[in-house]
Amino acid sequence: MIRKPVRLTLALLAVLALVALPAATKAQGSKGTLKIATQSPLSGGQAALGEGIKLGAQLAIEKFKGGLEKAGFKVDLVPFDDQAKPDVGVANAKNIIADKNILAVIGHLNSGVAIPSSEVYKEVNLAMISPANTNPTVTDRGYMNVNRVCGRDDVQGAVGSEFAHSTLKAKTAYIVHDKTTYGQGVAEFFKADAEKKGIKILGFEGTEEKSNFDPILTPVKAKGPGLIYFGGIYDQAAPFFKQASEKGIKARFLGPDGMDSSDLVKIAGKAVVGMYYTTAAGPVTVFPKAKEFSETFKKKFGKNPEPYAAEAYDATAIALKAIEAVAKSGKMPSREDVAVAIRKVKHGGITGEIEFDSKGDRKKALYFVMQVANADPQKWGDNKLVKQLTIAPPAVKK
Amino acid sequence: MDLQLLVDIFPQVVLDGIILGFMYALIALGYTMVYGVLEFINFAHSEIFIIGAFVGVELLLGLQSLGALDAVPWPLVLLLALLVGMAGSGLLAVTVERVAYRPLRSAPRLIPLISAIGVSFFLQDMIRLFESLWHNAFNLVYPTIDALNVRLELTRTIDVPVKSLVVILAALGMLGVLWVLVNRTKVGTAIRAVAEDQAAASLMGINVNRIISLTFLIGGAMGGAAGVLFGVQYGLINPYSGFIPGLKAFTAAVLGGIGNIPGAMLGGIVLGLLEAFAASYLSLLTGGAFGAEYKDIFAFSVLILILIFRPRGLLGEVVRGRA
Numbered sequence: 001m002i003r004k005p006v007r008l009t010l011a012l013l014a015v016l017a018l019v020a021l022p023a024a025t026k027a028q029g030s031k032g033t034l035k036i037a038t039q040s041p042l043s044g045g046q047a048a049l050g051e052g053i054k055l056g057a058q059l060a061i062e063k064f065k066g067g068l069e070k071a072g073f074k075v076d077l078v079p080f081d082d083q084a085k086p087d088v089g090v091a092n093a094k095n096i097i098a099d100k101n102i103l104a105v106i107g108h109l110n111s112g113v114a115i116p117s118s119e120v121y122k123e124v125n126l127a128m129i130s131p132a133n134t135n136p137t138v139t140d141r142g143y144m145n146v147n148r149v150c151g152r153d154d155v156q157g158a159v160g161s162e163f164a165h166s167t168l169k170a171k172t173a174y175i176v177h178d179k180t181t182y183g184q185g186v187a188e189f190f191k192a193d194a195e196k197k198g199i200k201i202l203g204f205e206g207t208e209e210k211s212n213f214d215p216i217l218t219p220v221k222a223k224g225p226g227l228i229y230f231g232g233i234y235d236q237a238a239p240f241f242k243q244a245s246e247k248g249i250k251a252r253f254l255g256p257d258g259m260d261s262s263d264l265v266k267i268a269g270k271a272v273v274g275m276y277y278t279t280a281a282g283p284v285t286v287f288p289k290a291k292e293f294s295e296t297f298k299k300k301f302g303k304n305p306e307p308y309a310a311e312a313y314d315a316t317a318i319a320l321k322a323i324e325a326v327a328k329s330g331k332m333p334s335r336e337d338v339a340v341a342i343r344k345v346k347h348g349g350i351t352g353e354i355e356f357d358s359k360g361d362r363k364k365a366l367y368f369v370m371q372v373a374n375a376d377p378q379k380w381g382d383n384k385l386v387k388q389l390t391i392a393p394p395a396v397k398k
Numbered sequence: 399m400d401l402q403l404l405v406d407i408f409p410q411v412v413l414d415g416i417i418l419g420f421m422y423a424l425i426a427l428g429y430t431m432v433y434g435v436l437e438f439i440n441f442a443h444s445e446i447f448i449i450g451a452f453v454g455v456e457l458l459l460g461l462q463s464l465g466a467l468d469a470v471p472w473p474l475v476l477l478l479a480l481l482v483g484m485a486g487s488g489l490l491a492v493t494v495e496r497v498a499y500r501p502l503r504s505a506p507r508l509i510p511l512i513s514a515i516g517v518s519f520f521l522q523d524m525i526r527l528f529e530s531l532w533h534n535a536f537n538l539v540y541p542t543i544d545a546l547n548v549r550l551e552l553t554r555t556i557d558v559p560v561k562s563l564v565v566i567l568a569a570l571g572m573l574g575v576l577w578v579l580v581n582r583t584k585v586g587t588a589i590r591a592v593a594e595d596q597a598a599a600s601l602m603g604i605n606v607n608r609i610i611s612l613t614f615l616i617g618g619a620m621g622g623a624a625g626v627l628f629g630v631q632y633g634l635i636n637p638y639s640g641f642i643p644g645l646k647a648f649t650a651a652v653l654g655g656i657g658n659i660p661g662a663m664l665g666g667i668v669l670g671l672l673e674a675f676a677a678s679y680l681s682l683l684t685g686g687a688f689g690a691e692y693k694d695i696f697a698f699s700v701l702i703l704i705l706i707f708r709p710r711g712l713l714g715e716v717v718r719g720r721a
Contacts, residue, residue, distance in 0.1 A: 043526075045536055045636060179691060205681060206691040211632040211639060214414040215677030216690050222407045235537060239634045246547055246559065267539050267634055 031072040032332050036061060036319055037096050038312070039089060039107030039117065042081035045235035048261050050109050052306030053131055054079045057106045059297060060316035067324045075320070078102065082113050089113035093120035103338045104129065104319035106312055111135030111153075112181035118146050127339035129319055131311035134257065134280050135185045139360040139393075145339040147356050149315050149349070150308075151280030151365035153182070155391050156256055157189025159367045160278045163387060164227050165197040167369075168252055168276070172200045174225035176216065176240065178232030179206040186256045187231025199227075210236055213243045220244070225251050233258035238267035245271035257281060260307040260370070262380035270375045276386065281307045282351065282368045286385055290350040304381055314349035321345050361393035404682060410556045411678045412671065417562045417631065419670025420569035424624035425647030426654070426662035427576065428491070428617035434657035435593045435613045438507060441514040442494055443621055444644020445521035446487045450622025451629040451639070452525055453486035454479040455538050462541045472545045476564065476630070483626035484619035490521075491618025492611050500607070518641075525637035537636045540629045565627045572623055573663055576616065580659060589613055593657075646673075646697075653701055655714025664712055672697040 038057045040050035058077050065075040080096065082089035089108060096102050097120060105121060105128040108114040114133040121128050122143050130138060130148040134156055139146055164170040173194055177187035184206060191201055202223045205216055220228065228244060228251045230237045241253050245268075253275035260279045264272055284290040290310050297305040322341035326333035347354045355363045369387035373379065425447050432440045440446075457479050461467045467475065498517045502510045529535055546561035580586040591599040592609045600606045628643065629635050646669060654665025676693035704712065 043536075047536060203681065204686060205689045207677075207689075208691065209677075210642075211628070211634060212418060214417070215411065215674040215693070218407050218410045218414060218674075218678045219403070219682060222403050222410075235636075239632065242633055246549075248549060248557065263537065267537060269539075269542065 031330070033074040033076055033101050034068060034323060034327075034333070035076045035078050035099065035102045036316060037078045037080055037102045037105045037107075039080045039082045039092055039096075039105055039113075040109045041084040042079065044083050046084050046109060046233060048263050049132070049306050049308055050081075050084070052309035053107065053109060053312040055297065055301055056131070056305065056309035056312030057316040059293065059300070060313045060320065064317050064320045068320065068327060071324070071327055071330070073327060080107075082108055082110075082117070084110050084113060086113050086116050089117040090120055093117040097121065097124045097126055102126070103323055103333060103335055104342070106131060106315050106319065108133060109308070110180065110182060111138055111185070114138055115181065118143065121145055125336040125339050127319065127322070127335065127342050129315040129342065131315045132257075132281065132308040133182075135182050137181070137185075142359050144343075147342060147360035149311050149318070149351065149354055149362055151367050151391070152361065152393055153186040153256070154189045154394060155365070156278050156280055156367060157186050157191075158193040159369065159389060159391075160186075160190050160229065160254055160256065161194035161197055161199065163276065163278065163369050164194060164229075164254060165199055167387070168227060168254075170199055170227040170252065172202050172223075172225045173227040173229055174203045174220050174223065174251070175201060175229045175231065176203075176205045176207065176220075177230070178236050179208055180232070183232035183256075183258065185231075186258075187229065190229055190231065190256075211239060213240050214247075217244055217247050217249065220251075221247055221249050227252045227254055230255045230259075234261045234264040234267070238264050238272065241275065242268040242271040252276070254278075257307070262304075262306070262377040265372060265375050265380065266377040272372050273375050275372050277370050277372070279307065279368050279370060280365060281311050282366055282388070283307070283370070283381060283383060283385065284310050284350075285381060286368070286388065287351055289348075293350050310351050314347065314351050314354060317349060318342060318345050318347045318354065321347060357393065364390050364392055366390055400682075404679070407678060409552075411674050413556070413558060413562070414678070415671035415674030416667060417565055417670070418674060419650075419667035420566055421624055421628055421631070421643065421666070422647045422650045422670050423663040423666025424569055424572065424620050424627070425643060426651040426666045427573075427659065428621040429648050429651040430654070430656055430659060430662040431589075431613050431617040433651070434659075435589065435610060436499075436503075437657075438499070438510050439514065439648065440491075440494075440499075440614075440617075441511065441644075441648075442498075442517035442521060443491075443617070444640040444647075445518050445525070446491045446494070446618050447621035447625045447628075447644055447647075448635065448637070448640025449490055449521065449525065450483035450487035450625025451635045452529070452538070452625070453622065454483040454626035454629055455540055455635065457482050458541045459538075467541055467543070472543050475543065476546075476626075479626050479630075480568065480623050483622040485622070487622025487625060488615045488619035491614040491621070495611060495614040500610075522637050522641075529637065537634055540633050540635070542633075543630075546630065561630055565631055568623065568627060572620060576620065576659065579616070585609075585612065649698070649701055653704060653711055655711030658711070658713050661711055661713035668712070669697055669701075672700055 038054045040053040042050050061077050080092040109132050111133040125145050127145045134153040136154050175187050177183040202225045255277045257279035259277035284294040325341045326337040367389045371384040373382045373384050428443045498513045499510050549557040549559050551557040588604045588609050650665035650669040651662045654661030673693050676696035677690040681689040
């Protein structure tokens with residue numbers, strides 16, 4: 001674990017670096033400084049995941065900046081904290097587009113933040129590569145600057161219901177979601193597909209509640225579903241499942257990739273051991289090429305990479321590759337050129353082969369079903385891979 | 399609609415509502431006592447409440463790391479956590495009053511209100527800072543005490559965990575003590591005198607500043623106790639956890655008639671019940687058209703209706719004119 005003082009120092013250094021940049025630029029990069037921004041929650045309840053995105057991007061820049069530096073450019077990372085809030089994300093986005101040297105954005109964690117923020121990036125055709133935003137709308141708008149290296153919720157929801165139906169043999173399900181673009185979205189896809197497969201939906205509830213789930217759980221217990229699906233993020237799902245288990249509810253638990261954080265077991269403990277979650281970000285252990293990344297990450301930051309750190313690493317590598325291709329001419333690359341170049345990149349990343357289709361979805365995205373193995377947060381990486389699927393994104397619906 | 403189901407869960411919903419209601423009632427006392435004495439809303443009270451929860455969790459985590467959590471009998475542990483939480487929140491409330499409100503006492507009433515909101519933000523981020531320095535964490539989890547999670551099965555559909563009974567008993571106990579304190583002791587008489595008329599009270603030899611500090615101490619301590627109980631009951635706290643319960647407790651205080659102590663208790667329980675009923679029944683009764691997400695809207699609509707027809711709140715008295 002990095003202690004907070006160290007992080008504070010790092011943050012201070014980053015600020016100093018920004019202030020000192022104009023001076024430094026002249027010394028190191030004769031042709032100018034290229035910047036890549038990250039936008040993810042660095043504070044608040046989802047900071048564990050957001051921090052992972054930033055650190056993943058940082059590692060990628062350190063590893064792949066060589067080519068650009070040889071060409072005479074300096075490459076910098078500018079991390080932004082979107083606090084998982086749409087308004088903060090948009091305000092940051094406005095700052096980002098104002099800085100002409102920022103050529104690509106790696107982010108966000110939350111689809112509900114990514115969608116409005118990417119409207120701002122689009123004004124200047126600034127490329128965004130998302131490591132984690134699974135809501136279909138992110139790419140279905142067909143923007144030339146928006147891409148993602150992860151899967152989609154319409155597929156993920158269906159992967160969940162397929163697993164509930166054929167492996168868990170669930171006959172009935174109760175669905176709760178967090179009313180965000182992401183959580184409600186994936187819950188609705190789960191519901192639609194589950195109904196098609198003949199699973200009876202006993203209830204579909206949205207809640208912003210963070211601590212007291214008793215009144216919601218009372219009808220759940222009375223109805224006795226075979227499965228509870230929580231569409232949302234671990235900071236809300238963990239107390240929900242913990243209280244469900246304390247209330248004596250015997251259903252199986254299932255959730256989307258928002259469950260994928262060691263904080264889930266840190267908060268809920270034994271209650272979630274054995275629960276399943278689907279994810280579009282496989283654990284680093286399933287990717288043979290990611291071993292080195294995982295080791296470097298641990299050595300450098302003193303902790304295991306959180307989910308989406310590897311995706312952020314790949315996304316950043318793609319951005320650098322595209323910038324490098326454009327910068328060959330020796331001039332400062334334009335944002336639009338970079339966005340166009342990103343769509344042409346074929347990248348053998350640590351999470352597999354990555355290539356984008358015409359609307360920015362990954363051509364062959366990976367989906368996983370995982371099972372929580374241990375109540376010890378340190379052993380989150382030991383979670384069992386139950387199922388792995390490679391599915392192409394659905395065709396463009398117009 | 400499945401009538402049997404509605405009937406089956408009814409007692410459980412009432413129970414959920416009462417537990418939540420007592421929690422609101424304990425927090426609401428802090429708002430209502432301060433209002434009763436100073437006619438001013440202490441918006442920092444929601445943070446004073448959650449700091450009680452943090453002090454409690456620090457104590458429990460400390461005991462846990464010493465290995466004493468399982469060795470010491472749980473009622474003792476809980477009592478200790480409650481006392482420490484009450485002391486922490488109570489002293490903090492007194493400090494806040496001394497630093498942020500007393501210098502503004504003669505200013506127009508809006509000024510201390512703004513100061514209170516500022517204190518609220520300040521405290522939220524102070525907790526965030528300290529917790530990240532000490533634990534590198536945003537969410538803190540209350541250590542599980544297994545004996546508190548034992549469920550007593552009343553019928554097939556209704557059961558109650560020991561910790562909820564503890565919440566109800568502790569809340570009832572504290573409300574009882576407070577009532578005796580305010581209505582049956584010399585100090586209580588002094589508090590009521592200051593509430594009635596500060597100038598006259600000071601002429602009778604009452605130290606007004608001390609009584610106001612005492613009011614903050616008692617209100618803060620009640621909030622701190624509620625914080626510890628909140629943590630024990632729901633398990634997870636973060637620096638912003640206090641805000642929403644604080645707002646609801648303020649609502650409860652207004653609902654019961656702000657400035658009125660039994661009113662705060664009644665308001666808390668009414669609001670808790672409304673919320674529990676809305677969350678459990680809305681989607682069952684409307685076939686899913688209105689879900690649990692409307693629980694706050696429902697609860698606040700009732701509040702608006704009550705205030706339209708009874709602007710003073712359920713037990714409120716006519717507000718005295720002040721010279």
